[in-house]
Amino acid sequence: MTAAPSDPATGFTCGLDATLRVIAGKWKPLIIYFLIQGSNRYGALKRAVRGVSDKMLIQQLRELEADGIVTRRDYQEVPPRVDYTLTPLGHSLAQALVPLCNWGSDNMETVAEIFSERERWQASPTAVASRR
Template sequence: MTTSVAEAVPGFTCGLDATLRVIAGKWKPLIIYFLIQGPCRYGALKRAVRGVSDKMLIQQLKELEADGIVVRRDYQEVPPRVDYSLTPLGRSLAQALVPLCNWGSDNMEAVARMFSEREQWQASPTGDR
């Protein structure tokens, strides 16, 4: 009898469950996406991940660092200089996200239309489609 990875590692129902727990949060996949291009200083990352607050970006970076996905390098300089980069585990995760990025690019117009229709549906008094 063979044992699935999910059965061998308690707490996960499947590999997708494990992956989603690592990238859970609105900003983590975007942080990983921008770091695949190479090390990035905090300010550049903040500009790339539009809409994220400083508090949330710092929190998400700390979690990714704690999970072994991101490494923070402090150059011990004045003024402070810090950059972030992906670990080998983080790079492998980023490569796994590439097909999702491609899907989003290929279907961006359809997704925009879908969200527009959803907003109209939610704005109607009865919620009718």
């Protein structure tokens, strides 16, 4: 692959650039992953996407909605009931993420070992000095 100049019509350098701009953010791929299984209410997404703050989850959902990936349905009830669903564009993006999910599942142990090793050498001042 060679790097292509930015397309003036789209502002993207390639298809991967367009994709990464849509899924940019720590939580968006996980949100999409949990929505591919069907509609989810906010609370269910909050429990599924462990570690995300309310503020960040709301922000990421709004961005996905603005990008045409997610549809938000507000039932106008008290207490509030809102659910989120993937749009057809969102489903096609989710299908594109499936190979990444499979790679992660297939290599989870190796990646965990690598991250563990990285944490050890980042925490050790002698390890950092010896790497220079």
